[in-house]
Amino acid sequence: MATSAYAQSSSWTSFLKSIVSFNGDLSSLTAPVFILSPTSLSEYSQYWSEHPELLVAANQLKPDENATKDEVDVLALKRQIAVTKWFIATLRSQYCSRNESMGAEKKPLNPFLGEVFVGKWETDDEKLGETILLSEQVSHHPPVTAYAIANKTNNVYLQGYNEIRSTISTTSINVKQYGHALLEYRDVGESYLITLPPLHIEGLLAASPFVELEGTSYIQSSNGYITVIEYSGRGYFSGKKNTFKARIYKDQISTINKQNALITISGQWSDKSYISKGSSTPHSKNGDELFYDALASEPLHLSVKPIEEQHELESRKAWLKVSEAIKSSDYDLIHQEKSLIENNQRELRKKEKDAGIKWETRWFDLKDYEDWINEGDNESNPDIFLSLASLSNLSIHNAPSGSLKNSKYDEGEAKHWRFNLKKWEEESEIKI
Numbered sequence: 001m002a003t004s005a006y007a008q009s010s011s012w013t014s015f016l017k018s019i020v021s022f023n024g025d026l027s028s029l030t031a032p033v034f035i036l037s038p039t040s041l042s043e044y045s046q047y048w049s050e051h052p053e054l055l056v057a058a059n060q061l062k063p064d065e066n067a068t069k070d071e072v073d074v075l076a077l078k079r080q081i082a083v084t085k086w087f088i089a090t091l092r093s094q095y096c097s098r099n100e101s102m103g104a105e106k107k108p109l110n111p112f113l114g115e116v117f118v119g120k121w122e123t124d125d126e127k128l129g130e131t132i133l134l135s136e137q138v139s140h141h142p143p144v145t146a147y148a149i150a151n152k153t154n155n156v157y158l159q160g161y162n163e164i165r166s167t168i169s170t171t172s173i174n175v176k177q178y179g180h181a182l183l184e185y186r187d188v189g190e191s192y193l194i195t196l197p198p199l200h201i202e203g204l205l206a207a208s209p210f211v212e213l214e215g216t217s218y219i220q221s222s223n224g225y226i227t228v229i230e231y232s233g234r235g236y237f238s239g240k241k242n243t244f245k246a247r248i249y250k251d252q253i254s255t256i257n258k259q260n261a262l263i264t265i266s267g268q269w270s271d272k273s274y275i276s277k278g279s280s281t282p283h284s285k286n287g288d289e290l291f292y293d294a295l296a297s298e299p300l301h302l303s304v305k306p307i308e309e310q311h312e313l314e315s316r317k318a319w320l321k322v323s324e325a326i327k328s329s330d331y332d333l334i335h336q337e338k339s340l341i342e343n344n345q346r347e348l349r350k351k352e353k354d355a356g357i358k359w360e361t362r363w364f365d366l367k368d369y370e371d372w373i374n375e376g377d378n379e380s381n382p383d384i385f386l387s388l389a390s391l392s393n394l395s396i397h398n399a400p401s402g403s404l405k406n407s408k409y410d411e412g413e414a415k416h417w418r419f420n421l422k423k424w425e426e427e428s429e430i431k432i
């Protein structure tokens with residue numbers, strides 16, 4: 001990875017010193033201008049669907065009414081492969097797009113409470129149809145972004161939320177992701193729980209930061225199939241960066257032995273990956289089939305209405321002056337414009353506190369699963385998160401994403417952000 005010209009700059013070396021006395025909240029660190037992104041973190045929800053054709057693909061793999069049990073099963077496995085491909089395809093957008101567009105990972109603007117970001121992916125393919133995005137900053141301390149993505153044409157709905165907790169080692173920033181995504185294919189009658197891998201930021205000493213994924217993440221289907229994805233960077237499996245190995249099993253019990261894998265996929269999530277049947281590691285060398293080429297398919301970017309048509313709570317309108325100041329590297333103006341927004345927010349919080357009113361989130365509710373479980377009979381409308389967490393043996397608590405039941409994190413609160421369709425349907429001010 002290239003060493004930036006900034007590596008020796010005094011601003012970067014003093015910044016690196018400052019992160020040694022790090023307090024856990026990345027947004028509190030004053031980073032040098034050249035590492036600041038003009039984009040708010042609330043916009044990162046769009047990375048979940050820059051390949052909408054892959055997001056809806058599983059919906060086309062429906063058995064017809066006279067399919068045999070085998071055909072039904074083969075199609076269920078094909079849907080698991082399709083959902084795994086969609087998820088792997090999101091990773092380049094999620095974790096490389098700033099490096100590709102701005103030369104390095106950047107520090108995003110820290111969204112204010114109630115900040116929203118909406119848009120749509122438009123296409124002239126009427127089988128695919130339009131896909132819409134709603135994103136809302138549902139918490140400022142700690143920063144939590146919730147999102148909902150819908151493709152009505154295919155009856156496909158994705159919702160989720162993200163929170164991060166960071167620690168610093170001598171040369172890298174280690175990030176645990178909290179939250180998960182829930183994906184529903186309502187025509188097929190199937191749902192998926194998707195967890196988020198831990199990551200770390202490399203390249204800090206070279207002032208050319210980039211994200212590397214690590215650990216394990218899961219995709220659990222309501223039909224039992226589960227994909228277990230292991231991540232590594234340079235120096236592990238193949239010495240290449242952004243490496244992963246995904247294994248698909250019939251069910252969670254089978255995951256105790258890698259020999260039980262029905263399908264194995266491996267390669268680089270930011271480049272090419274290959275697929276083979278069974279548990280052997282696929283590779284281009286032994287002629288295994290190409291699974292996905294992340295560089296070959298250009299992402300479809302979200303359409304966002306012009307700033308003059310946006311509501312004041314919409315991200316690009318709210319941050320316009322700060323964003324322009326960052327683009328012109330005018331540190332004083334950045335500080336001046338950011339302070340305006342931050343002081344306004346402090347004022348609002350103070351008024352709410354004095355009036356004894358609590359901030360109401362707009363399109364998402366914080367669902368307390370401990371209440372839900374204690375209320376007992378929910379057989380009437382079983383919650384898909386609870387059933388998928390049980391199938392995958394994953395914790396329902398506010399643990400790092402992908403924590404297993406009975407792991408050391410499997411305790412404490414169990415509150416998760418959920419999309420409230422009724423609130424969106426009653427929305428009268430914010431338009432897509």
Ligand SMILES: CCC(=O)OC[C@H](C)CC[C@H]1O[C@H]2C[C@H]3[C@@H]4CC=C5C[C@@H](O)CC[C@]5(C)[C@H]4CC[C@]3(C)[C@H]2[C@@H]1C
Nearest residue numbers: 026029031035044094095105106107162164175201209
């Ligand atoms: C504040 C310290 C600093 O500026 O260090 C310089 C570097 C830019 C490293 C810190 C920032 O790195 C950014 C990378 C961001 C993550 C990128 C992608 C995602 C996926 C998305 O679905 C959810 C959000 C998440 C996890 C971003 C979270 C915020 C990260 C870690 C930024 C760091 C402040």
